[in-house]
Amino acid sequence: MDVRSDRIRESSRAALEDRDLQRALGRAGPLLKSMRNAGMATLDRPEALRERAHAVKRETMARLDEMLTLLESRIKEQGGQVHWARSADEANRVILELARKNRARSVVKGKSMATEEIGVNDALSRSGIDVFETDLGEFIIQLAGEPPSHIAAPAIHKTRQQVSALFARHFGAEPTDSIPEMTRFARRILRERFLAADMGITGVNFAVASTGTIVLFENEGNIRLTTSLPRTHVAVMGMEKVIPTLEDLDVFLRLLGRSATGQKLPSYVSLLNGPRRTGERDGPEAFHLVILDNGRTRILGDPELRETLYCIKCSACLSFCPVYLQIGGHAYGWAYSGPIGSVLTPQLVDRKRACDLPYACTLCGACAEVCPVKIDLPRLMVALRRRYQESPEWPGPSSRVERAGMELYAKALEHPALYRLVSRLARIVQVPFRRGDRLVHLPPPFKGWAAHRAVRPLPPRPFHSRSAGSPGHPEEVEDE
Ligand code: SF4
Structure with a gap:
């Protein structure tokens, strides 16, 4: 029996017929590419820096247990608390428990792929806790009831007309075509939410093991407010986000903003060391770090696929992928989309359910050329395809005819x-x-x-x- 999965095929077809989506992607694609290229062109020796980033990640993964233990002890020394979560459910239970202990009724959130991965918004909402996204893009898609469709630009698929219609529907705002006007409007709403919030949740861009520092990048100032106004700050990080030292952070500081949006540096870089201390005026009373495994230990133990964990979630591979730029992020059907989503998701979730993803790729190699940590994404994609083909109980989504054709082609070669x-x-x-x-x-x-x-x-x-x-x-x- 053929086991071809048509999920992404069907969602791609719908995406290609969605004129608003095509308009939004057609405008955003060239812009994201030119911004990234212009940003990288300002580096003296970009290739050497990418090599260095790759080496730091490789070395860190080789002693990840040691790095994470050091991070934990440094954070505790500074008055923070660390929680280990083996799965998405466990992470959500920890966060929910923290919210209950703090009698939190209202939570503000910064943009975070790890929290998208675990679905924390739903988990908190089901328990009667209001969760408000505060990144402008996330704020928009939360109103639309949609997940993000791009790592750096979550509302990339929305046109300004659609955003205006959302604001009108939810808040009775006057329809407008002016982006600054819409931004001002969103800011007014968000200010009140910040002031009323009991707890702030963010992701983590990097966690420096030697100093116990949580590093957060952003452009809107919303993460600064999320981490400093509410009484409690909870940061959720995939365990691969740890790096050894502040010197290593310098390498990633120079690469992340340029790869994502072409910026030499994001507008705000926050380096957080635990909760507010005696005599300090700003900061939360309590700081909690949730370290998420959710399948990452399995990836770490797989030498062929371990490189997946080097990802710093910059989104450059999405912005340059010819498939992503046609179908957008939602067609992939999971939190992570584009090339990195196609290799990461099948390793994080039940691989049967994500078996179509490594095939949603032309193997053109554009992603590997722009990845700031030089992850060989096409190699990972082929390795996953090979595993699907070799798996007796789940031989992948290709049809018998396709497999026979490929076998014949291999013989001919x-x-x-x-x-x-x-x-x-x-x-x-x-x-x-x-x-x-x-x-x-x-x-x-x-x-x-x-x-x-x-x-x-x-x-x-x-x-x-x-x-x-x-x-x-x-x-x-x-x-x-
Ligand atoms: S795989 Fe590379 S290019 Fe893609 S998001 Fe991760 S770090 Fe960025």
């Missing part, structure tokens, strides 16, 4: 004579489908390939034949 024969046959078979420089009306199983793109015919002479005899190509290859 192993045997040059067979390859030449297949190649000759294909050149003959393609003739009835040729219209100028395109192949059209292809029969199954090739039909889908031609449905949304121009499929070029095979050239009269194959590439290897043309390059035979050229420098560096010593082998005699039959000319066709």
Whole structure:
């Protein structure tokens, strides 16, 4: 029986037909790319910095247990508390318990992918606690009842007209096309929520083990208010977010903002060391760090896929991915989207449910070229596909015909004579489908390939034949 999952195929189709989404993505894609490229161009030796970031992550993962233990003791020394959560449920239970102990009725939140991953908003809301997103993009999508569709720009899929309509529906705001006006309006609402909040929840960009420092990047000042106005601050971090020292932070400081939005530095960088101390005027009375595993230990123990944990959630791979830029984040169906989502999600959740993700990729390699920590995302994608194909109980979402075709192709590549024969046959078979420089009306199983793109015919002479005899190509290859 075929086990093809059509979930992402169906959601992609819907995304491609959504004109508002296409308009929003069409505008945002080139902008995000040019901002990232301009930001990286201001670095002296960007490649060396990316190599350094990769090395720091590799070394940290090799002694993650030691780093996390050090982080825990430094935070405790400074009066903070640390909670370990093996799963999303456990993390939510810890946060809910903290909210109850603090008699929290109202919670403000900063943008955080870890809290999206565990679904903390739902967990708190189900217990009667109001949760308010305070990042402007998150504020918008919370009103829309949607998850974020981009790591750095969660409301990237919304047009300004849609945002205005949301404000009108929820708050009776006057319709407007002016983004500054809408921002001012949101700020007025959010100020009141900050002042009334009992607890603030944020994610963590980096946690410095040697000093017990929680580092948070932002552009709107909302995280500063979330971490300092309410009585209690709870920070939720995936266990891979720890780095050894402040010197290492310098490497990531220079890369993260540039990779996400092209900024040399985000507008606000907060370095937090525990709760407010005697004599200090600002800060929460209590600070709690929730360290989330939720499948990360399993990834750490897998040498082939461990590199997944090097991710600093900058979103550059999304902004450059030709698939993401066509279908947006929601089509992936999980908290993390784009290339990093396609490799991370199947390792975090039940892999059957996310089996289609590693296939939602053209393996073009654009993501690996821009990743600030040089994660080889295409290699990870192929490794996951191979595992799906090899798994007897779950051979992945590809069809029998596709698998048979790939096996035949692999055999042909192993045997040059067979390859030449297949190649000759294909050149003959393609003739009835040729219209100028395109192949059209292809029969199954090739039909889908031609449905949304121009499929070029095979050239009269194959590439290897043309390059035979050229420098560096010593082998005699039959000319066709
Ligand atoms: S995989 Fe690399 S490019 Fe993508 S979000 Fe993570 S760090 Fe950024």
